[in-house]
Amino acid sequence: MTEERPAVVVRDIRKSYGELKAVDGVSFTVAEGEFFGILGPNGAGKTTTLEIIEGLREPDSGEVRLLGESPWPRNVKLLPRIGVQLQASSFFEKLTAKEQLQTFGSLYGVSPGTAADMLELVGLADKANEQENKLSGGQRQRLSIACALVHDPDVVFLDEPTAALDPQARRNLWDVLRAIRERGKTIVYTTHYLDEAEILCDRVAIMDEGRILALDPPAVLVRGLDAxxxxxxxxxxxxxxxxxxxxxxxxxxxxxxxxxxxxxxxxxxxxxxxxxxxxxxxxxxxxxxxxxxxxxxxxxxxx
Amino acid sequence: MTAFRTLSLAMLKGFVRDKVTLFFTFLFPLMFLVIFGLILRDVGADKTRIAVVGDGQVVSALRDSGVLELEQYDDVDAAVQKVKDGDLPAALIVRGQQLEVRFAQSDQVKSATVLGIVNGFVDKANVAATGQPPRFTFSAEKVEDASLKPIQFLTPGILSWGVAVSAVFGSALTLVSWRRKQVLRRIRLAPVSATSVLSSRLLVSTGVALVQGGIFVGIAMLPVFGLKLSGSWWLAIPLLLLGTISFFALGMLVGAFAKTEEAASAAANIVVLPMAFLSGTFFPVEQAPAWLQAVSKAFPLRHMNDGMLDVLVRGKGVEALAVPAAVLAGFALVVGFLASRVFKWEE
CATH class of the missing domain: 3.30.70 (Alpha-Beta Plaits)
Known part of the structure; x- marks a missing residue:
């Protein structure tokens, strides 16, 4: 963790949809190599915040620096350096796990062999030739994370990777997330599981109604409660x-x-x-x- | 380049592994071709049947000529009853030198035909009986006219329709499903241009269209159906590609508006089905009323049909492609432009 060169800098971003203030003045900094969690209930503004950082949406006001550059408008120079996992169903039709990875990899010029290696990391090597729709929820989730990592990005964004998984699948996924972290990646991820954020994250931002209510390492937040x-x-x-x-x-x-x-x-x-x-x-x-x-x-x- | 190649391959695999799409792309149009081809095979070959009572020189001449089918009866009443019942248009009753035709009044065209034919044979027999050479002679020769055997217009029509359907559905459904599943968004987050994604999908569509063309024409040429291609059939290939691009653009437009795959599929049907019927897919559009023919000129499928018909079976040259190619290219440009205006990356 070097304080000198943060991976993500967010300064007072705001985004409204009509009357609804989805993101209402959010600021934070994520250091390189940090595992940063944004947590809060559904509708807290986590996903919108993430999308603004990724460059998918333009904030109404405020500034975002991702690896020192502005992600908006679509910054092609930045794209190979970030990995984004979307919904668990964001796959090409009728392709096997290996083919999905190879196809996504090809968008970044990654060789088919390297792409197939990602299956090892997420523990799907034995499912390489299964079609995506035959995988279980947890396996699909791991595959979608592998697709986000296939081009070896520096910063990885994961939007609720553990949502709707059974406890066993969630734990398997934690191992995957830790393995990614050990590769020195910066991870920004959203979740609505508080216990999970406590276990995985270096720091968490607790969000509700478009605002960050607290931001600290989980242990500090808990200790600060004096409960x-x-x-x-x-x-x-x-x-x-x-x-x-x-x-x-x-x-x-x-x-x-x-x-x-x-x-x-x-x-x-x-x-x-x-x-x-x-x-x-x-x-x-x-x-x-x-x-x-x-x-x-x-x-x-x-x- | 690798992205373009892998994407094309990915979409091709997705296409080949989807049985429903395969069915609607190849078997469904083929079913129409086979069914219509078999039903309409013998249209126009039916001969008129009449009842005959008695025999003689004229009757055997008629029988040998084969212009009428004769149904022999022993009893005059039975033969006349057949005419009364409407089963046969006329009955020929031979009493020695005397020939009598009893005909049904309801079907004047058929009766007139029968009367004319019988009369002709009687005259001929009379001339022969005089032993004189006939003063006037005439000979008949067949002319290839513009009206075609059913399989000759069915094949180009159903081919154009099949290509249009798979191009519209292929692009509309891919677009909607990718938008819904956020694949589009995922692609947007990768350093590839929208052009390489679009062109790889188009490549798959054109490849599919060429395979469709090969299969449909190949099957129509089987002896059962008897399609005969003209010498300039290969001109159909550029037309096929141009048609695919036009209908691909139409699918992109439909896909830009539809929110779900079901909606896209319904909308594509609403666009394609009436167009298919009005453009001469299942019957030659020359048989339709004049106003309908005028309306059909507004559809790109009509022009694709015309072009296909001209180069596949009518033996016309490259000049026959001028109008269809211009219409299809113009349509592709206009609709493609509109589609790009209303295109949405996400819901």
Missing amino acids: PTHVMVQKGVLSVVDASALDGVEEAHENEVTLTISTRQPAPVLSALAERGALDGLQVRTATLEDVFLNLTGREYRA
């Missing part, structure tokens, strides 16, 4: 009264299976529990980005 940590143990190892009496405990309650202790000092509480041998079924849940979102907007997060 209590929840320590949970099996019911019966300790009574609610005894638990409430421990040092640093703010509140304790139990249901049929679990005793939950809220505290802002989890370390002394945990050692006190350990002394009493009351750690059966221990779980510790700290605040998540979901809590951050709730705190910022005052409403429950709905993907």
Whole structure:
């Protein structure tokens, strides 16, 4: 991460569709090699922001610098250096996975052999000769990412790559995203999964109603909340009264299976529990980005 | 260049692997060619049948000539009844030297034909009976006239129609589906020009048109159908290519307006079907009323039909292509320009 030469600079961009302010004064900088997440519920303006950076739309006002250049109007010099993944269905009809990659690769002058190698990266080597419409949702999603990467771009834009995938497919895709990152690419991606952004991103921008509400590494955002940590143990190892009496405990309650202790000092509480041998079924849940979102907007997060 | 080649290959593969498209491109027009070709094969070859009672010199002369088909009856009443029932236009009753024709009044053209023929044979027999050489003689010779055997006009018509359908549908559906699936957008984000994308699709369409031409003409030339090509048939190739470009442009225009594949398909049908009927695909447009012929001149398919007919079967030379080529090229330019104006990269 070098601060001197950012991959993406966005300065106060705005875009309205009639009355609707889709993007309402967004600014941020993405460093080279950074994994940057834009997160927020549907309709928050994530996709429009991404499209403006990619050069697909012109902002009403504001400025975008992508690798030091302006992406709008269509900047042919810039195009080979950026990779954009669109919907999971953006494929040519009736072509196999390998042929899709080779065709997209040819648009950038990539040799067919190199293009086919991308299948390895996304774990689809055994599906090379399957037609695109015979692949599962997760496989198609990985193929579309491979198509975005086929020309070895410096900056990769992924718009909700994990949307509508089952948990297993999502996890497989995380491995792919990490592998891309290890190749030194800058990744800008949108998601509405807060847990995922927390795991993958160096920094996240939380967006709602066209504005960025917060922008920091996930851990900083969560820590900044100063929310209590929840320590949970099996019911019966300790009574609610005894638990409430421990040092640093703010509140304790139990249901049929679990005793939950809220505290802002989890370390002394945990050692006190350990002394009493009351750690059966221990779980510790700290605040998540979901809590951050709730705190910022005052409403429950709905993907 | 590699982008152009790979894109063409990708689209060709997509085309060949799509069974529905293959059906509508090759088999569907072929079905029309086969069905109409077989139904209309014997039109005009039907001979008039009449009932005959009795026999004699005139009857055997008639039978030998084969101009009428004779149905022999023993009973006068039975023969006349056939005429009364409307099954046969006339009955010829022979009583020795006396010949009598009973004919149905309803079909005057047929009866007149029968009367004329029988009369002619009776006169001939009379002349022969005098032993004198006839004073006046006449001979008949066949002339190749402008009216064609059905397969001769069906093949150029159905070929033009088939090419038009696949070019319009091919470009309209590709455009709409690529826009919907954001393939267009993906292409726009790659450093390729719109021209190479467009021309690769056009290359596939023209290739398909040439294959269509080869298959349709080849099948029509089978002995069952009996198409005979003129010496200048190869002039059909430039016409075929020009037609494909025109209808490709039309498809781009349709595709620019349609939001979904279903809408594009419906719109393409609305454009192509009436045009096909009014342009002489299934029947020679000369048989249509004059106003309809005038209307049909507005359609590019009509001119493509005319050109095809002239060079494929009428044996006309390159001069016959002047008007069709000018109309098709003009149409392609105007419609192509409009299509480029209303073209949208995304929904």
